[in-house]
Amino acid sequence: MTGSAPRRLLALALVVSLGVAEAAAQTQPPGGSQVIPPGGSQLPPGATQTPPGTIQTLPGQTPPGAPPTSPGAPSAPLPAPGPGMPAPPVTQPPLTITPPDDAARPPSGTGSIPGLAPTQVPIREMLPTPSGIRAFPTPDELKGKELELEEAIKIALDNQPLILARIGDYHASIQNIYIQLAPQLPQLSGQWNGFEQKTVSSGPSPSGQFAPLSMTRNVTTSATSLSTTATVTASQLLWDFGKTLAATAAAKAGAKSSAEDVEIQKDESVRLVKTGYFTLILNERLVEVNQAALERALVNLRSAKGFFDVGTQPKSAVTRAEVDVATAQVNLIGALNAVVISRTTLNTLMGIPVNTPTRVRDILAYQHVDFDAKTLLPEAFARRPEYRQIKARFEQAEQTVKQQFRNFFPTITASGTYGSARADMNEIYNYGVQLNWSIFDGGGKIALYKQAQAQRDAAQARVRDTELTIWQQVEQAYNTAIQSEEAIGAATKGVESADENFRLSQGRFDAGVANIIELTDAQLALTTAQATLVQALANYRIAIAQLERFLGRR
Numbered sequence: 001m002t003g004s005a006p007r008r009l010l011a012l013a014l015v016v017s018l019g020v021a022e023a024a025a026q027t028q029p030p031g032g033s034q035v036i037p038p039g040g041s042q043l044p045p046g047a048t049q050t051p052p053g054t055i056q057t058l059p060g061q062t063p064p065g066a067p068p069t070s071p072g073a074p075s076a077p078l079p080a081p082g083p084g085m086p087a088p089p090v091t092q093p094p095l096t097i098t099p100p101d102d103a104a105r106p107p108s109g110t111g112s113i114p115g116l117a118p119t120q121v122p123i124r125e126m127l128p129t130p131s132g133i134r135a136f137p138t139p140d141e142l143k144g145k146e147l148e149l150e151e152a153i154k155i156a157l158d159n160q161p162l163i164l165a166r167i168g169d170y171h172a173s174i175q176n177i178y179i180q181l182a183p184q185l186p187q188l189s190g191q192w193n194g195f196e197q198k199t200v201s202s203g204p205s206p207s208g209q210f211a212p213l214s215m216t217r218n219v220t221t222s223a224t225s226l227s228t229t230a231t232v233t234a235s236q237l238l239w240d241f242g243k244t245l246a247a248t249a250a251a252k253a254g255a256k257s258s259a260e261d262v263e264i265q266k267d268e269s270v271r272l273v274k275t276g277y278f279t280l281i282l283n284e285r286l287v288e289v290n291q292a293a294l295e296r297a298l299v300n301l302r303s304a305k306g307f308f309d310v311g312t313q314p315k316s317a318v319t320r321a322e323v324d325v326a327t328a329q330v331n332l333i334g335a336l337n338a339v340v341i342s343r344t345t346l347n348t349l350m351g352i353p354v355n356t357p358t359r360v361r362d363i364l365a366y367q368h369v370d371f372d373a374k375t376l377l378p379e380a381f382a383r384r385p386e387y388r389q390i391k392a393r394f395e396q397a398e399q400t401v402k403q404q405f406r407n408f409f410p411t412i413t414a415s416g417t418y419g420s421a422r423a424d425m426n427e428i429y430n431y432g433v434q435l436n437w438s439i440f441d442g443g444g445k446i447a448l449y450k451q452a453q454a455q456r457d458a459a460q461a462r463v464r465d466t467e468l469t470i471w472q473q474v475e476q477a478y479n480t481a482i483q484s485e486e487a488i489g490a491a492t493k494g495v496e497s498a499d500e501n502f503r504l505s506q507g508r509f510d511a512g513v514a515n516i517i518e519l520t521d522a523q524l525a526l527t528t529a530q531a532t533l534v535q536a537l538a539n540y541r542i543a544i545a546q547l548e549r550f551l552g553r554r
Contacts, residue, residue: 126344126355136353146361149277152350153554156273159351163269166262173251173258180247187235191419194228231419231428238412238433246403253396260389267385269349270554274545276346281364282538283338286531290335293527294328296502300523301325303509304516317516324520364537366488369544371478376551380474381467383552390459390466397456404449410437470550477547484540491533498522498529 129135137159141151157163200222237244301321307313344354352358381387416431438445505522508514548554 129353129355136351138352138356142352142356142358146359148361149274149363152273152277152346152360153270155352156269156350157266160269160349161351163262163265166265170255170258170262173255177248177251177255180251181244183237184244188232190232192230194226197225197227199223227422229419229421231417233415233417235413235415238414240411241406241409243403243406243411246399246406250396250399250403253392253399256392257389257396260385260392263385264389267549267552267554271545271549272349273346275542276342276349277360278364278538278541280339280342280346280360281362282534283335283342284362285364285534287332287335287339289527289530289534290328290332293523294325294332296523297321297324297328300516300519307512312512313516320516320520324523364534364541366537366540368485371481371547373478376474376478377471380470380551384470385552387466387470390463394456394459394463397452397459401449401452401456404445404452407445407448410435473550474547477543477550481540481543481547484536484543487536488533488540491529491536494529495533498526502526
């Protein structure tokens with residue numbers, strides 16, 4: 001029993017050694033060996049591995065003579081193995097990874113490759129300006145410099161066609177007030193007419209004389225007369241029980257609603273311009289992120305080819321690196337297209353030619369914006385044009401109810417006419433007071449009154465709905481801003497970790513202790529982390545713009 005224990009341990013050691021050698025043969029080219037760091041731990045750049053890694057060998061096999069990755073002292077002579085015992089593992093010289101100096105080190109959080117020229121990507125040209133339409137303005141702020149956010153907002157407020165359309169609607173609603181007020185003011189009209197009258201008659205001839213029947217015939221005669229009339233009529237509404245005043249008040253409320261339409265469009269245009277401005281910066285940043293990813297993929301491809309040429313990496317490492325390069329190129333092309341799309345969107349929002357080569361200043365940096373939670377909702381209800389507009393529409397509906405009710409009453413009007421008639425201009429005149437009262441019109445006025453009441457009740461319900469909507473919008477925008485700000489910190493930490501992980505993976509790959517899959521996974525994680533950070537910065541600025549919009553700020 002005692003003698004069988006060493007034999008069992010020896011057999012177990014042989015099985016383990018065979019399994020390790022078989023696994024190493026599947027991942028290494030012929031003649032290569034698998035270097036396993038103690039405990040499987042990763043080494044940071046510049047760290048020295050102690051104790052050194054081991055090269056697993058089979059009993060009786062000559063250890064491979066792979067050259068060390070860095071100069072080191074020769075290993076101490078190994079003691080001879082005992083009878084019936086497997087050969088001890090052969091130790092490798094210490095593995096040293098030399099970190100790059102400060103000049104060659106890429107900036108933290110970028111993972112870019114210093115000294116590598118950017119890949120040239122052709123920029124598509126914009127479509128030419130179409131002929132046959134009126135030219136859109138090109139402000140001086142766009143000529144030869146980067147556009148500031150405040151300048152973009154000013155350009156939009158001056159040139160956005162939708163704002164100009166709302167202003168035109170407001171001017172039209174102002175004229176509706178005078179239309180409704182006009183019946184209350186004096187009315188003056190003039191009239192002139194002239195008629196020529198011709199009378200035709202016939203009788204026997206010669207008239208009054210006796211003549212044979214054969215000599216009698218009919219004779220037609222005509223008489224012509226000219227009659228003319230010229231009059232001037234003046235009238236004044238004396239009393240209509242407030243019908244005209246109610247209609248005028250309803251028109252004034254409608255003009256208030258139209259004025260708030262202008263403010264709503266301005267606020268919305270400002271929000272959209274801010275969103276478009278930060279989106280353009282975001283897409284330009286993503287171009288840089290994808291450009292750096294492509295540069296890293298190209299470096300990895302060159303490294304993989306070099307390792308394959310010397311037999312330390314399989315062919316699959318090269319093909320995987322080629323796939324990563326192609327993927328990075330596709331992502332870069334998509335990012336460049338997103339820049340073009342976002343630029344045309346911003347130009348459209350500013351009301352300038354779509355093909356304008358607008359350049360914006362990159363202000364996508366974290367800046368904390370403080371909001372007092374206790375004053376947000378009162379500020380929103382005091383400043384939001386949507387709330388003032390819906391209350392103006394309710395006021396308009398109330399005045400319409402008054403107008404339809406007063407239509408049941410009569411109208412009293414005074415009028416007078418003065419003029420002349422016939423060619424000799426004989427004087428004619430008349431004056432008096434007239435009362436008009438529609439006793440029954442088939443129920444039309446009753447239906448109009450009930451309709452106005454229903455529309456007033458609907459307007460009141462819309463006021464309540466707008467209050468809930470404003471409350472909800474401010475609450476959601478406030479929480480979104482908080483969440484977006486918190487995401488920046490998490491995304492920043494993610495970039496730092498992903499950058500360090502990429503450095504470690506790249507060092508391990510260059511040292512031959514990591515495969516291409518580990519390196520590409522680290523590269524993808526770094527690219528994703530960088531894009532996430534840029535997106536978080538843009539989301540925060542866009543969330544602030546959204547909250548300011550819901551507070552009625554510009």
